[in-house]
Amino acid sequence: MEESPFPYQGPLEPGEVRGRDDLVADLVRRIAAHKVTALLGPRRYGKTSVLHRVAAELTEVHTIFVDLYEVTSMADVAVRFDEALAATTGRLGSLTRRYAVQVSLNLGALRVALSGPARSRPDPALVLHGLLDVIVKTAASSATLLVVDEFSSVARVEGVAGAMRTAFQHHYRDLGLIFAGSHPSMMRTLFTSRPQPFYGQADLVDIAPLSAAAVEEIVDRGFATTGRHSGRLAGLLVDFAAGHPQRTMQLADACWSHTQPGGSGDDAWPAGLAQVRRESSDGMERLFSGHNLSERRVLRSVAVSGSVHGHEAELLGLGKSPATSSRDSLRDAGELILHNGSLRIVDPVLADWIRQRFPL
Numbered sequence: 001m002e003e004s005p006f007p008y009q010g011p012l013e014p015g016e017v018r019g020r021d022d023l024v025a026d027l028v029r030r031i032a033a034h035k036v037t038a039l040l041g042p043r044r045y046g047k048t049s050v051l052h053r054v055a056a057e058l059t060e061v062h063t064i065f066v067d068l069y070e071v072t073s074m075a076d077v078a079v080r081f082d083e084a085l086a087a088t089t090g091r092l093g094s095l096t097r098r099y100a101v102q103v104s105l106n107l108g109a110l111r112v113a114l115s116g117p118a119r120s121r122p123d124p125a126l127v128l129h130g131l132l133d134v135i136v137k138t139a140a141s142s143a144t145l146l147v148v149d150e151f152s153s154v155a156r157v158e159g160v161a162g163a164m165r166t167a168f169q170h171h172y173r174d175l176g177l178i179f180a181g182s183h184p185s186m187m188r189t190l191f192t193s194r195p196q197p198f199y200g201q202a203d204l205v206d207i208a209p210l211s212a213a214a215v216e217e218i219v220d221r222g223f224a225t226t227g228r229h230s231g232r233l234a235g236l237l238v239d240f241a242a243g244h245p246q247r248t249m250q251l252a253d254a255c256w257s258h259t260q261p262g263g264s265g266d267d268a269w270p271a272g273l274a275q276v277r278r279e280s281s282d283g284m285e286r287l288f289s290g291h292n293l294s295e296r297r298v299l300r301s302v303a304v305s306g307s308v309h310g311h312e313a314e315l316l317g318l319g320k321s322p323a324t325s326s327r328d329s330l331r332d333a334g335e336l337i338l339h340n341g342s343l344r345i346v347d348p349v350l351a352d353w354i355r356q357r358f359p360l
């Protein structure tokens, strides 16, 4: 089967990242200037893809990539660092292994050691301390970038942010450090409300939706390189998905798969949209019903009017004070964003599902 030019699951390869040149250049500059940097943005906006691309651009620098997605305990965090270090290869791999031996750590063996009998189980906090030390020593011998993805999860685990600060605060001149996370309020809290130096010195950089020009370039190129025309599809995608990277790609893929070689993608828009609606409707239903009543009212009001205080809100029985507090919690969680003065549901497919499901 012909491979789709629009992958929409998981991070992209560095060479596939488009429309992010300015952001990538900006991040590369900050890292080169030894600024601790945090990349903030909603889910599925392409944060991990951008981080991979940044690492690929920094050809003189070795990268250690740690993913803290949904970590819930110190043991979890230590295992993620252990596995990230165990995955290093080449010169970086020999350095990390050499320094690990010096602190009696056997990289890659922690998960198994932690599931052993209680008596012989290592203390995860001590192990983490040792692993962070390995990173600092490695960075002192060779230019190293530490990428910490999904950093907002550490807010749940007592002691991790502090341990990382203690380990890195005097070394960020050697060690490039970039954090990313999708829970905007948690990220801001982690980086701004700490009186201590280090996190407070970080530059916070937002990842925006893809521009209309980027969507056009991505869509036109994807269709052209596979012998099809995109027609007006890019415009339809921008109207529907407003630059949401993953949804844009998913819809582009669906339209592409309904377009014969030589055909035009915009003819496939109704079929592509119907397919994505079909595939996502159960998930949207679950997501929506997982919210409390006041949040559901806010989502409905925003989906239709972009506001929580107008006529729609009134029709839905949404009072002023619950409207404000649920709006804020949905914004904190990264489900709503403020765009040009009006509120928007981050996921355009959820917004569409709500409008279809609850026509007013």
Ligand SMILES: Nc1ncnc2c1ncn2[C@@H]1O[C@H](COP(=O)(O)OP(=O)(O)OP(=O)(O)O)[C@@H](O)[C@H]1O
Pocket (backbone or CB within 6 Å): 006, 007, 008, 009, 010, 011, 012, 016, 017, 018, 019, 020, 042, 043, 044, 045, 046, 047, 048, 049, 050, 182, 218, 245, 246, 247, 249, 250
């Ligand atoms: N620059 C881009 N150009 C086109 N599509 C993109 C781009 N960045 C991301 N995407 C699309 O979004 C999807 C998710 O990207 P990625 O995993 O990097 O996002 P993320 O913000 O890290 O998501 P998550 O919140 O799941 O960690 C990709 O599979 C791709 O379809």
Ligand SMILES: [Mg+2]
Pocket (backbone or CB within 6 Å): 047, 048, 049, 149
């Ligand atoms: Mg990611």
